[in-house]
Amino acid sequence: MAERPNSMLSLRGLTRRFGGLTAVDAIDLDLAKGELVSIIGPNGAGKTTLFNLVTGLDRPDAGTVSFEGQDVTGLSPERIATEGIARTFQLGRVFGNLSVMDNVLIGAHTRLRAVKPAVPVIGPLLELGLALLRPASVKAEEERLREEMKAILARFGERLLSRIDQPAYSLSYANRRRVEIARALALKPRLLLLDEPTAGMNPTETAEMQALVAELKAEGLTILLIEHKLEMVMRLSDRVIVMDEGKKIAEGPGEQVRSDPKVIEAYLGHGLATKQESAA
Numbered sequence: 001m002a003e004r005p006n007s008m009l010s011l012r013g014l015t016r017r018f019g020g021l022t023a024v025d026a027i028d029l030d031l032a033k034g035e036l037v038s039i040i041g042p043n044g045a046g047k048t049t050l051f052n053l054v055t056g057l058d059r060p061d062a063g064t065v066s067f068e069g070q071d072v073t074g075l076s077p078e079r080i081a082t083e084g085i086a087r088t089f090q091l092g093r094v095f096g097n098l099s100v101m102d103n104v105l106i107g108a109h110t111r112l113r114a115v116k117p118a119v120p121v122i123g124p125l126l127e128l129g130l131a132l133l134r135p136a137s138v139k140a141e142e143e144r145l146r147e148e149m150k151a152i153l154a155r156f157g158e159r160l161l162s163r164i165d166q167p168a169y170s171l172s173y174a175n176r177r178r179v180e181i182a183r184a185l186a187l188k189p190r191l192l193l194l195d196e197p198t199a200g201m202n203p204t205e206t207a208e209m210q211a212l213v214a215e216l217k218a219e220g221l222t223i224l225l226i227e228h229k230l231e232m233v234m235r236l237s238d239r240v241i242v243m244d245e246g247k248k249i250a251e252g253p254g255e256q257v258r259s260d261p262k263v264i265e266a267y268l269g270h271g272l273a274t275k276q277e278s279a280a
């Protein structure tokens with residue numbers, strides 16, 4: 001299958017096997033700039049493994065990942081991040097002992113490393129020299145970065161701003177998930193992968209998260225979303241992809257895939273109707 005000309009992310013034949021199990025089975029996917037595509041499917045369908053393959057956390061046994069026309073298959077997570085792809089994790093990952101601000105600054109530093117001169121030995125020395133010689137400008141740069149991070153944290157109202165110096169471990173679960181998203185945004189990604197951003201959230205928190213994702217989409221960010229809450233998927237997605245046992249079994253507008261007999265069968269077959277309903 002040829003790559004679509006306006007495709008930002010293109011997966012071709014992406015495959016990952018664990019022993020006898022094919023967790024991701026020859027997946028083709030195209031994501032255009034500004035699109036929001038959701039991936040749904042029963043537990044164990046291969047959604048998170050697919051995210052791991054795109055973000056360099058795991059390597060495919062076959063197939064390719066290309067981003068903005070460049071082959072990024074098998075690159076390290078750091079390289080993928082500096083290319084402009086950020087992600088969040090299903091169970092949320094923050095540095096518990098770091099403050100909210102420092103957690104978010106990590107995202108910004110990953111981005112800034114990407115624009116530093118690519119001279120491996122001279123680079124850091126030069127950097128140190130400049131830091132010693134021009135402390136005022138370095139301080140100003142640090143201050144500018146902090147202001148930028150505050151603007152990102154302000155997307156969550158006072159929820160994170162009022163806790164900016166608190167260690168992440170002291171935050172509620174929902175706030176830790178928000179910090180993770182803020183850190184991903186600090187990377188200024190062109191593609192954002194969200195793995196169940198509302199998992200474990202109550203209806204109010206879920207509605208807030210949905211509004212944030214809608215806002216990011218309206219700003220033109222390209223988003224790949226794994227989500228079990230079907231109502232949210234239906235509201236936000238330009239297109240929905242359904243996976244089951246590693247394979248893509250359906251793709252199209254939300255309403256179309258929701259009524260697809262193959263999709264209903266996959267969910268019922270895995271006894272997941274209850275999880276879906278309670279989550280929706």
Ligand SMILES: Nc1ncnc2c1ncn2[C@@H]1O[C@H](COP(=O)(O)OP(=O)(O)OP(=O)(O)O)[C@@H](O)[C@H]1O
Pocket residue numbers: 018021023041042043044045046047048049050090
């Ligand atoms: N590192 C691994 N080693 C062995 N098997 C794995 C590994 N990672 C995932 N799997 C298996 O691959 C399959 C797909 O898992 P994956 O987590 O990608 O599914 P998922 O669709 O994200 O499910 P969920 O909705 O529960 O998060 C599962 O059967 C899982 O047990």
